[in-house]
Amino acid sequence: AGTLHVVATPIGNLADLSPRAQDTLRTVAAICAEDTRHTRHLLAHFGIEKPLLALHEHNEAEVAGRLVARLAAGESLALVSDAGTPLVSDPGFRLVRAAREAGIRVSPVPGPSAIIAALSVAGLPSDRFAFEGFLPAKAGARRERLAALVGETRTLAFYESSHRIAESLADFRTVFGDARRAVLARELTKLFETVLDGTLADLHAAVEADANQRKGEFVLLVEGVGDDAEARVAQGKLLYAKLAAHLP
Numbered sequence: 001a002g003t004l005h006v007v008a009t010p011i012g013n014l015a016d017l018s019p020r021a022q023d024t025l026r027t028v029a030a031i032c033a034e035d036t037r038h039t040r041h042l043l044a045h046f047g048i049e050k051p052l053l054a055l056h057e058h059n060e061a062e063v064a065g066r067l068v069a070r071l072a073a074g075e076s077l078a079l080v081s082d083a084g085t086p087l088v089s090d091p092g093f094r095l096v097r098a099a100r101e102a103g104i105r106v107s108p109v110p111g112p113s114a115i116i117a118a119l120s121v122a123g124l125p126s127d128r129f130a131f132e133g134f135l136p137a138k139a140g141a142r143r144e145r146l147a148a149l150v151g152e153t154r155t156l157a158f159y160e161s162s163h164r165i166a167e168s169l170a171d172f173r174t175v176f177g178d179a180r181r182a183v184l185a186r187e188l189t190k191l192f193e194t195v196l197d198g199t200l201a202d203l204h205a206a207v208e209a210d211a212n213q214r215k216g217e218f219v220l221l222v223e224g225v226g227d228d229a230e231a232r233v234a235q236g237k238l239l240y241a242k243l244a245a246h247l248p
Ligand code: SAM
Pocket: 011, 012, 081, 083, 084, 085, 086, 087, 088, 089, 090, 112, 113, 114, 115, 158, 159, 160, 161, 185, 186, 187, 188, 189, 190, 217, 218, 219
């Protein structure tokens, strides 16, 4: 049987595609990509020509079986997403699971991931952290998710897009309070890379004050609650929210 290589790709700087990633993409029979146009552009930069197969949220369940059959028949395939590491807030989970269930070897070619890049420069505790991916788009659901996290002691990590960053930071202030320490990492590895640190109130003000600070791609890291007065208040709020859910 072939191998499914799960290959990380750059999150902004093309030079971050590792030599081993390039070799792997050159040697597989075909590459499964989230957006084939986007990946064709990446491959063109490295002079790699390969058949591309679309694998995205909407067709993954359907095409995974066919891809596993090709792997079982002896072809090796690579899986990439538009940026960073596949499966991390990106497609691939169903394919990887199906391949593993079929006894296919699944091997990583590790590389960039926005969450790890942000953690590595944030200066927040990172021995333990909780990756929360994208918050719900709807305001009510978003605040509910935040309320469930307010007592978390680990550093919290979120992905956020440009059209919601200001709104989300406002919700963080409401639920977590103004004083919680946080880091906003924007456009990592790109021309306008910016890493802001401060309180949630500072970050919200910075983003509101300058439209440029609302552009691009973001990772928001929020320090967990410590064992102090603020922590006890946050834990109290959390307990209250849990109890309130059971009150008429
Ligand atoms: N699989 C990717 C990874 O490993 O990082 C993440 C894919 S997710 C669909 C895209 C989100 O990742 C963006 O909305 C943003 O929150 C974050 N992101 C991606 N590239 C980034 C960058 N260069 N700087 C900051 N955040 C980035």
